[in-house]
Each structure stands twice: as structure tokens, then as C-alpha cells.
Amino acid sequence: MKITILGAGAWGSALAISLARGHEITLWSRDAAHLAEIARTRRNERYLPGFELPAAVSIEPELARALSGAHLVLVVVPTAGFRATLRQLAACDIGVPVIWAAKGFEPDTAKLLHQVAQEELPGGIERGVLSGPSFAHEVAQGLPCALTFAAREPAFAHHTAVALNHNRMRVYSTTDVIGVELGGAVKNVMAIAAGISDGMGFGHNARAALITRGLAEMTRLGLCLGGRLETFMGLAGVGDLILTCTGDLSRNRTVGKQLAAGRDLATILGELGHTAEGVHTCAEVLKKARQLGIEMPISQQVYRVMFEGLSPRQAVEDLLSREPKAEYRSA
Ligand SMILES: NC(=O)C1=CN([C@@H]2O[C@H](COP(=O)(O)OP(=O)(O)OC[C@H]3O[C@@H](n4cnc5c(N)ncnc54)[C@H](O)[C@@H]3O)[C@@H](O)[C@H]2O)C=CC1
């Protein structure tokens, strides 16, 4: 299959390297100068240093040419650029399936990406989302991983998962698009919380509590939005939650650790040099939770630490001083 990947950050580049095992890949980005450097060096030293691009990956700065002959388009830009990228794509009159691998709500609109796709892509174009526990660096190394691909149409979900699957990347399929997208969005907020807790030295018990109660928040919101319980218990839910809350390769977890060290958010993001989707998605998650009357105390405290100057220590004390409750309750 010929797959065109839009977005040459860490994840777009890692997927290009990984999928080049069985497909012909064309990599495109809005940043022509960066693409020219990748084409010259056959490496993406800016976002994914240390990996050579396989021969099956071509670089194409002209979008229409990048899309020519493609059987599948994979959009891997941050949520902030998702709508604009789909608009460019739609202007090229594509007639092939479009799938995406970004995680989070669209900034400001509190929309999940399938809703943005619904607004921007012509009707009749098959679509879906790839998610799950997958640090770009490990995927580029060819280490084993398992992901999930969600699409409304079961046959499309199955065939796409089969096409993306290879012996280092097991891809499962589901029709729960909302659950998969919501899991990927909320886990990034929880990774910031876990980073704060670990950065404060609160220990393994506290982190396990955050992951578990984070899963409860994800599930409460996700079920209300129409996601399915089993999705939150799967790769795109608890799987990715565990990875990002515990793995030091996580950019969101790094943001949390730096906040715990008392550093200012703007400085942290400036130095990170990568996207940390949990930062803006936190506000969108809380917007949704408010609209639906759902309690999300951990997300609330992460927001207050990032944007209202609450100290990480006070944030944790506030969480612990809440009235004891039943562990399970309906939304
Ligand atoms: N890095 C990882 O391990 C994984 C990342 N993801 C998700 O993939 C998405 C992309 O992340 P990364 O590639 O890691 O980010 P990155 O920070 O490594 O690279 C971002 C890329 O997007 C481009 N970009 C930045 N703003 C843009 C905009 N407004 N419009 C179009 N392009 C823009 C940059 O030029 C760069 O090429 C995010 O939603 C992230 O949550 C998902 C799974 C794994």
C-alpha cells in the first residue's frame, strides 16, 4: 500500500519508519525547510534524533504530489493543527481513507478529532483513529508494541488494522471511535498529574492511586460521551495511561515533573521542544466535564497548578482532604 503521512514530528517520523516495513511511505509536513533537511540527511534530528529513514520513505514538500497515488492518508500533526491540515487535504480532492494518530481535544472547541473530521472532510471518505501505548522512540527502534485502530465501519476498522499490523506492531480494531479518542486525550492530563506526584517524591503508592483514580475520571467522562467501558480497560485507555504515567519518555509526564520542581509552564514548554497535548486538553476536558456535570478532581487540580498558580503540594493536599466517597459510583 502507498501511505502518505502528514506531519514529520516524532510520531509521524516513527510511524513512517515502522510502517515502511511493509508499505511505501511518503512523508509531508507544512515546514518545507525541515523537510528539505530530512531529505538531505535522511534523518529527523529535530524531532526524532538517531534514526535513519528506510529507503521506502520518500519526502515530498508539495502536498498534492505527496497525495498522488496514495491508498491511505495518515494525519500525525498536533491537535492544534489538525483542522487546518484537514482543510488543506480536503482542498486536494482526495478520494482515499483518512486516518489520524493525534491525541487530545481540539484547543478551544472541546471537540474530539472525529468531530473536526466530520466538519472538514467530504462525506463518504472513510476515516478512523490509531491510538494506544506507543512512545515514538521505541516504535522507531522496532521494539514490540500493541495499538488499537478505531473506525465506525467494522469492515474498514478490520482491514485497516490488518494493513497496519506487522511483526513488531500488533494492531487491534474496534468501532469505538469516541472511547479511543477520549482515552488518548485524558491520559495525557493524568501523565502531567503523575509527573507532578513523582517530581514531588510522593512515591509509588501515590502514583498507583493517581493512575487508578485517573482511570475512574477517564471512564466517567468517556461513558457520558458515548464511549464503551471495555475501551477504557484496553490499550487506548488504561494501557496508554500506564505507559504515560510511568514512562520517562513521556513529554506530558516531563511537564508534570518540571512543574513539581517549581518551574514556570511557559519556560517548561519552551524548553520541551515538542508537543505536550495534555496542557491545553486539560481545559477542554474540564469544559466537557462541567457541561455534563461530571466530577474530575485530578484534572481540576492539574489545571489549577498549570494556570492558576496553585502549588503542587497544595494541589495534592486538596485532593487528599476531600470527603471520603464510595469507590464506585455512577456519573
Ligand atoms: N511522540 C509520541 O510518542 C506520540 C505522539 N502522539 C501524538 O501525535 C501528535 C503529534 O505528536 P508528535 O509528532 O510527537 O509531536 P512533535 O512535537 O514531535 O512534532 C510536532 C510536529 O507537528 C508540526 N506542527 C506543530 N504545530 C503544527 C500545526 N499547528 N499544524 C501542523 N503541524 C504542526 C511540527 O512542525 C512538527 O513536525 C500529538 O497529538 C501526540 O499526542 C501519539 C502517540 C505517540
Ligand SMILES: O=C(CO)COP(=O)(O)O
Ligand atoms: O502518547 C504517547 C504514548 O502513547 C506519547 O506521550 P507523550 O505525548 O506524553 O510523550
